[in-house]
Amino acid sequence: MELTILGCYSATPRVNTNPTAQVLTIKNHLFLIDCGEGTQVQLRRYKVKFSRIKHVFISHLHGDHYFGLIGLISTFMLLGREAELHIYGPKGIKEIILLQLKLGKAWFNYPIIFHELESKESQLIFEDEKVEVHTVPLKHRVYTNGFVFKEKLGDRKLNISEVVNAKIGVSYYQKLKQGFDVENEEGLMISNKKVTFNPESPKSYAFCSDTAYYPECIPNIENVTALYHEATFLNEHEKMCKPTRHSTAQQAALIAKEANVGQLILGHYSTRYANLSKFKEEASAIFENVELAEDGKVFKI
Amino acid sequence: MELTILGCYSATPRVNTNPTAQVLTIKNHLFLIDCGEGTQVQLRRYKVKFSRIKHVFISHLHGDHYFGLIGLISTFMLLGREAELHIYGPKGIKEIILLQLKLGKAWFNYPIIFHELESKESQLIFEDEKVEVHTVPLKHRVYTNGFVFKEKLGDRKLNISEVVNAKIGVSYYQKLKQGFDVENEEGLMISNKKVTFNPESPKSYAFCSDTAYYPECIPNIENVTALYHEATFLNEHEKMCKPTRHSTAQQAALIAKEANVGQLILGHYSTRYANLSKFKEEASAIFENVELAEDGKVFKI
Secondary structure, eight states: OEEEEEEOBOSSOOSSOOBSEEEEEETTEEEEEEEOTTHHHHHHHTTOOGGGEEEEEOOOSSHHHHTTHHHHHHHHHHTTOOSOEEEEEETTHHHHHHHHHHHTTOOOSSOEEEEEEOOSSOOEEEEOSSEEEEEEEOOSSSOOEEEEEEEOOOOOEEOHHHHHHTTOOGGGHHHHHTTOOEEOTTSOEEOHHHHEEOOOOOOEEEEEOSOSSOGGGHHHHTTOSEEEEEOOBOGGGGGGHHHHTOOBHHHHHHHHHHTTOSEEEEEOBOTTOSOOHHHHHHHHTTOSOEEEOOTTOEEEO | OEEEEEEOBOSSOOSSOOBSEEEEEETTEEEEEEEOTTHHHHHHHTTOOGGGEEEEEOOOSSHHHHTTHHHHHHHHHHTTOOSOEEEEEETTHHHHHHHHHHHTTOOOSSOEEEEEEOOSSOOEEEEOSSEEEEEEEOOSSSOOEEEEEEEOOOOOEEOHHHHHHTTOOGGGHHHHHTTOOEEOTTSOEEOHHHHEEOOOOOOEEEEEOSOSSOGGGHHHHTTOSEEEEEOOBOGGGGGGHHHHTOOBHHHHHHHHHHTTOSEEEEEOBOTTOSOOHHHHHHHHTTOSOEEEOOTTOEEEO
16 A cells, blocks of 8 residues: 655645645555645646546545645546546535536536535445445534545465465365365365465555544544544644644644554644644654655655 | 736646736736636745735636636635635636635635626726726637736826926926816916827737637737737647637737737647747747747736
C-alpha cells in the first residue's frame, strides 16, 4: 500500500502549498481521497497515472477538500475517458457537479456514479475481493466522514517443498490456499498448517480530516497500520479548535495512541505556520511513531 | 492601462500552463477577466493585490474560464474581506456559486452582487465617471460574451503659464477643464483652446474568448487600442474550429484588421502545441502588430 500526498494544507491554495488531496494505491486500485483546487495539476506534477483513478472519496463540502473535483471530471471528459468514475461524498455533491456539467453543456463519454452519504454511523461503502472501505464519521462544522481502507486477509501461501514432500496433487492447491486440510495422492489427510504459511497480515489506512478532537471515532480506526489525522493547530492556538472544529497535533496523537495505530501521519496544517517541525515535536510527546505529510511525499504503508 | 495575463491556455490546467484569467488595471480599478482553476494561486504568484478586485467578468460557463471563481470567493471570505464583489457572467453562475456556499455552510462577511447576462445584444454592464464596460456577444458552443473596457474622455489639461498670462481666476479652472470659454479678471472672454491642452486620448481593451470566427462582433470592438482574441488553433488544424467553435490565429488577425485595432494579443492556445511562435507568424501575415500572451506577461496598453 502506498500513499502519495498531493496536498496537505488547510484553507487556501498558495504558490507552494496545496489543499487536501491524496492518492492511495491499494491492491491495484488508485483511490483519490479529497480533491482540493489544483489537484489535477498535482496529479500531473507527481506523475500519477490518473486515468486509473476510478474511485474518489470526498470527506466534506468545504472547498479545500473538493473544489478541484469538477475540473478533474472535466479533464477526464476532454481526455476521452470511458471508464466509470465512482464518487463517494456528502449529499449535495451530485447536484453541484451535475449543475456545472449541465450549464457547460458537457458531453458524457463516461458514466459518473454518485454514492451520496448522509448516515451518521460508519458504513461499508466499497467492497471487492481484496479491499473494503468504510466511512469514519467525524465532528466538523459540516457533515464530514473520514475513511478507512482495509485489505482483506489474503490466501495462505503454499510451502512448496513441503507440499511436494507431502505428495499433494496440484488440483488441491487452491483448497490449501483457502485453508482446508486435503487428502494426498496416497489417501492420507494432510494438515493445512504443515504445508502452508500464514498470509501476509492485511494492512489498513485511515484518513481523518477534518475533525475536532473526537474519540468517538476510535472504534472505527482501531489498530490501523497508518492513520492520517488532521492537525490544523499547534498547542499555542488550541483555543481556535473549538470554533473551527479542528484538532491540534497533540489531539491527533491522543487519538493515534488510544486507537493503537501503527503510525500517525499529520497534515491539514494551518497556513499560519512557516515551520512544521513543532507539529512532530508536540505529537511525539504523546505518540512515538509520527510522520509529517508534505506535498509530494510518498508513504509506504 | 495594464493587462496581466494569469493564464492563456485552453482546456486543462497543467504544471506550467494555466487556463484563462487576466487582470486589467484601468483607472484605479482591478478587473478580473475569467477565472480558470488555479487563478487565486496565479494572483499570488504574480503578486497582484487581489483584495482590490471588486469586479469579475466571466465570459462563459466552460470550466477553463470559471472553475477558479468559487475558490477565490472562498478565499476572500477566509481573508475577512468586507468590500462588495460584483460578478458579471452568464445566467446560471449565481446558482452555481450560491449552491456551493450553501452546502459548505459558508458565512458571508462581504456582499456578492451577481449581474447575470443573457442578452444576445451588446450591453453596457458597468459605468462610472472614468470607465465603461460593454459586452461583446460571441459565437461559441455555450452562451458567451467578450468584454470591451473603455476609458472615458478625461478633462482638458490646463496650460498653466497661459492661464496665468490670461489672468483667469482660480475659481474658473474647473470650467476650463470642462471645455468652457471663461471671463478673465479684466472681464474679457478667453477662448478655452488658447489656455488648455487636449485630454489624453482614451484607451480601450477588448477581450474576445472563446469564439468561432465571428465578424459580427467587429462593430463592438472597432478601433480599440488592444484586442485579445482567442487563437486556439493554427491553420493546420483549421478543420477543428467548426465543431469546437474556436478560431485560428489567422482568423483572429482578420478580425483585428477589419476592426482596425491598435494591437492584437493572441491567447487560448490549444495545449497540443509545444511552440507558440507559429501563432505569431500566421497572424502576422494578415495583421502587423501581433503579440503572444504568455502566463505572467504584462502588457502596457
